[in-house]
Amino acid sequence: MRYAISYVSSAARDLSETEINDVLKESEIRNNQKDITGLLLYSEGNFFQVIEGEKEIIKSLYSDINKDSRHFNLIKLFEKTIQNEAYDGYKSDFISEDARYGRSDFKYYQHYLEVLDKPAKQATSQILRAFIQ
Known part of the structure; x- marks a missing residue:
């Protein structure tokens, strides 16, 4: 069985775009090496x-x-044992003001949440929707 945690947080005010990209890249590399799957x-x-x-x-x-x-300001959305893993790797993405994310992008990320129970899936979907729109 796998274990999952989801959270949201606010970036430090002095964090540059380059530093944010570094965080995303480092997380993806480190997590893939440790068999951690997920989304950032x-x-x-x-x-x-x-x-x-x-x-x-x-x-x-x-x-x-x-x-x-x-x-x-970390807010943990859920922490639980899951029956099936939702991800086949680790995905990180920078959703900028320039990016045009829409329904297809929301569905792409949302399909990974299918293994969650209904309350966790609903809460996480709402937050994910806010990130995409």
Whole structure:
């Protein structure tokens, strides 16, 4: 069984676009190496992340994330055991004001949430929708 945690947070005010891109790239590389799957999005000063993997690894990673000074106001959306993994890898994306995200992008990210129970899926979908629109 896999374990998953999802959260949203606010980027530190002095975090540059280059630093944000570095965070996204580093997360993708590090998490793929540790068999952590999930999604990390950045949009308009906020991060949204879903991480899943072996329980102790995920709990340890979330503890490190919680201490990271590059963001604040972490709000955990859910933390739970999941039956099936939703991701076949790790995806990170920078959703900028220039990007044109629409229904197809929302559906692309949302299909990964299918393994969640109904309340977690609904809450996460609403937050994901806010990131995309």
